[in-house]
Amino acid sequence: MKTNPMKSFVAAVVFGISFSGPIAANTPEDQGFEIAARSDRSDLGFGNSRVELQMILRNAAGQESTRSLKISTLEKADESVGDKSLVLFDTPRDIEGTALLSHAKILDPDDQWLFLPALKRVKRIASSNKSGPFVGSEFAFEDFTAIELNKFDYRYAGTEACGALQCDVLERLPKYENSGYSKQISWIDQEVFQIRKVEFYDRRGDLLKVLELDDYRQYQNGVWRAHRLKMRNLQTNKETDLVYQDYSFNVDLGSKDFVKGRLSRLR
Amino acid sequence: MKSSRLKSLLSLAILLSAFVAEAGRASWEISSSIDLGMRIFMENPRWPNQDDATTQLSIAGTTELRWRGDDSRASIIPYLRYDETDDERSLADLKEAYWAKEAESYELLIGINTVFWGVTESVHLVDIINQTDGVADIDGEDKLGQPMINLEMQRDWGLIGAYLLPYFRERTFAGKEGRLRTPLPVDTDNPQYESSEEENHIDLALRYSHFVGSVDIGLSAFSGTSREPRLLPNADGSALIPVYDQIEQLGLDLQYTDDAWLWKLEAIVRETKNDSFNAAVGGFEYTFYQVADSTTDVGVLLELQYDGRAGDQPITLADNDLFAGIRLAFNDTQDTAVLAGVGYDVETSETYVNIEADRRLGDAYVLELRARIFTNADAGDTSFAIGKDDYLQVQLSRYF
Numbered sequence: 001m002k003t004n005p006m007k008s009f010v011a012a013v014v015f016g017i018s019f020s021g022p023i024a025a026n027t028p029e030d031q032g033f034e035i036a037a038r039s040d041r042s043d044l045g046f047g048n049s050r051v052e053l054q055m056i057l058r059n060a061a062g063q064e065s066t067r068s069l070k071i072s073t074l075e076k077a078d079e080s081v082g083d084k085s086l087v088l089f090d091t092p093r094d095i096e097g098t099a100l101l102s103h104a105k106i107l108d109p110d111d112q113w114l115f116l117p118a119l120k121r122v123k124r125i126a127s128s129n130k131s132g133p134f135v136g137s138e139f140a141f142e143d144f145t146a147i148e149l150n151k152f153d154y155r156y157a158g159t160e161a162c163g164a165l166q167c168d169v170l171e172r173l174p175k176y177e178n179s180g181y182s183k184q185i186s187w188i189d190q191e192v193f194q195i196r197k198v199e200f201y202d203r204r205g206d207l208l209k210v211l212e213l214d215d216y217r218q219y220q221n222g223v224w225r226a227h228r229l230k231m232r233n234l235q236t237n238k239e240t241d242l243v244y245q246d247y248s249f250n251v252d253l254g255s256k257d258f259v260k261g262r263l264s265r266l267r
Numbered sequence: 268m269k270s271s272r273l274k275s276l277l278s279l280a281i282l283l284s285a286f287v288a289e290a291g292r293a294s295w296e297i298s299s300s301i302d303l304g305m306r307i308f309m310e311n312p313r314w315p316n317q318d319d320a321t322t323q324l325s326i327a328g329t330t331e332l333r334w335r336g337d338d339s340r341a342s343i344i345p346y347l348r349y350d351e352t353d354d355e356r357s358l359a360d361l362k363e364a365y366w367a368k369e370a371e372s373y374e375l376l377i378g379i380n381t382v383f384w385g386v387t388e389s390v391h392l393v394d395i396i397n398q399t400d401g402v403a404d405i406d407g408e409d410k411l412g413q414p415m416i417n418l419e420m421q422r423d424w425g426l427i428g429a430y431l432l433p434y435f436r437e438r439t440f441a442g443k444e445g446r447l448r449t450p451l452p453v454d455t456d457n458p459q460y461e462s463s464e465e466e467n468h469i470d471l472a473l474r475y476s477h478f479v480g481s482v483d484i485g486l487s488a489f490s491g492t493s494r495e496p497r498l499l500p501n502a503d504g505s506a507l508i509p510v511y512d513q514i515e516q517l518g519l520d521l522q523y524t525d526d527a528w529l530w531k532l533e534a535i536v537r538e539t540k541n542d543s544f545n546a547a548v549g550g551f552e553y554t555f556y557q558v559a560d561s562t563t564d565v566g567v568l569l570e571l572q573y574d575g576r577a578g579d580q581p582i583t584l585a586d587n588d589l590f591a592g593i594r595l596a597f598n599d600t601q602d603t604a605v606l607a608g609v610g611y612d613v614e615t616s617e618t619y620v621n622i623e624a625d626r627r628l629g630d631a632y633v634l635e636l637r638a639r640i641f642t643n644a645d646a647g648d649t650s651f652a653i654g655k656d657d658y659l660q661v662q663l664s665r666y667f
Contacts, residue, residue: 057600059600065600065629065630066630091630092627092630092631092666093298093300093630093631093666093667094300094627094633094664094666095602096298096666109526111478111481119383119408120381120382120383121383121385122383123386124386124478124483124522124524124529125524125529126524126525126526126527126528126529126554128526128527128556129527129554129556129564131556131557132556132557132562132564132598133562133598135602136598136599136600136601136602180557256371256372256421259421259426260426260476260478260483261419261421261426261476262421264382265340265367265369265374267296267333267335267340267342
């Protein structure tokens with residue numbers, strides 16, 4: 001359940017592009033990949049993190065309901081496997097203590113376990129449900145988990161102003177199975193190489209959702225994090241905001257904290 | 268019986284206050300809930316002395332107190348339930364009351380806790396640590412807190428848990444006014460034990476669990492007092508006495524997860540003083556995600572139950588049954604979900620229909636509906652006793 005786009009390390013290792021060097025590639029596909037890889041690499045080496053956030057769900061009539069959750073993430077040094085993450089819900093109160101553990105993969109389905117506190121039961125769940133809504137929000141499971149660099153094919157589509165910045169515009173096509181999207185278009189700024197906006201197109205090719213990422217802050221370890229994400233569904237007029245508090249990096253987290261046996265001991 | 272239980276709870280309370288003292292001024296997280304429930308019965312009861320009111324009201328309250336330090340944590344969860352009709356459904360319990368110390372890959376937990384083992388939906392064969400709160404619900408998923416010393420060890424090759432269970436909790440049964448009971452009421456004040464140590468027999472359990480790729484596996488062993496009693500008539504034939512035997516039980520639970528398929532198996536071997544039998548339940552759950560371009564998921568469940576126990580063993584409804592169900596998850600803001608299932612006994616044709624629906628109202632309320640219907644039972648069939656106890660249950664819970 002990653003919240004920061006693009007954090008595969010394959011690119012940095014395999015392609016070794018220099019951080020500030022100009023992108024010089026022959027085809028729009030190569031150019032797109034290299035822009036995505038540069039953005040992805042800006043996140044390299046964060047180790048582990050913990051953050052609390054609020055998820056605000058808003059229906060077409062403007063009615064709101066809020067969930068509060070904590071997300072812990074463990075960066076895997078081995079770039080052929082994905083990161084591990086743990087989402088723990090605090091509210092609504094009836095699902096307090098519900099937890100989702102994910103071991104992300106690059107192209108294979110992730111391993112996921114759900115902890116149900118009422119029964120104290122750990123359930124292995126099918127992760128083929130990529131396109132399903134995450135806890136009733138406008139974010140699909142894949143919007144959180146399917147953001148490893150090599151999960152997509154890319155194509156460079158030009159340059160555009162994005163707010164005060166200049167952005168590279170990339171088309172990205174999911175390579176993994178069961179995606180709900182035919183394509184995505186992402187805007188990556190040319191200054192600090194962070195994703196500012198993503199458009200999601202449904203399987204029919206119609207524009208479905210727009211994600212805007214704001215309030216980027218750089219931490220002492222050099223990585224950037226957006227602290228306000230707004231997902232708007234243009235077909236249903238529903239919205240979901242994610243509002244993050246400050247991230248903590250290199251907290252006391254290790255592999256032992258991301259095993260299913262931990263799920264009943266989180267609180 | 269009751270006073271010794273009280274004494275145990277009291278000594279635990281004293282033990283706990285010591286933990287609370289250790290926790291010092293660190294803050295405890297508190298959350299609570301109150302459940303208001305009403306059962307509506309469709310028919311008059313079958314047995315003498317049962318209350319013939321159409322409705323049965325109950326109220327239950329839980330408070331969760333949790334504390335976490337750097338490498339230790341504590342939890343206290345008292346649970347109270349009052350039932351207007353059936354005294355035996357009123358209950359004071361501690362679901363959790365423990366202190367746990369965490370080390371790099373070990374954890375030691377002392378006190379009362381609730382533990383779940385297993386993977387299947389229609390019956391929970393492997394799950395054995397906690398006693399079932401049989402009157403809370405007939406699905407066997409409500410449990411009583413179990414006193415324990417539990418040592419867990421996490422390794423790359425899996426999780427090992429060892430349990431020392433120094434005190435036994437008796438199963439709850441409906442009282443003589445209550446619905447959903449045996450033809451003669453169960454006299455829970457006079458249980459019998461095979462062990463001369465009775466409820467103070469120290470039970471032992473061991474569990475290994477791990478996953479390899481798409482396979483999750485659990486292996487367990489238990490030695491001690493059976494959580495399921497045999498029910499024998501008392502001397503004057505006015506009630507049934509619960510008899511708790513000593514058993515040894517090995518359990519296996521297995522799940523294979525592939526795409527939208529979950530394949531599940533639970534199996535046990537149980538040995539008693541003069542008998543040994545196997546039981547198993549296996550099946551699948553397949554989910555159609557976002558059917559017809561909606562956000563609704565539709566899951567289909569099928570499980571087959573087998574139980575080889577002899578007639579003089581504790582009664583089970585899940586002996587030779589087929590369970591089929593449909594699960595709907597609407598994935599809306601209110602987490603609306605429905606589970607509808609049918610259990611069918613292949614030998615006797617006894618049929619059990621179960622519908623469960625849940626929906627959050629606002630941020631702090633949850634509405635639950637349960638419909639349970641028992642049909643096709645002839646005199647002599649296991650479920651004949653509750654054949655006139657079809658009911659609809661409405662429960663509203665408020666969370667704080």
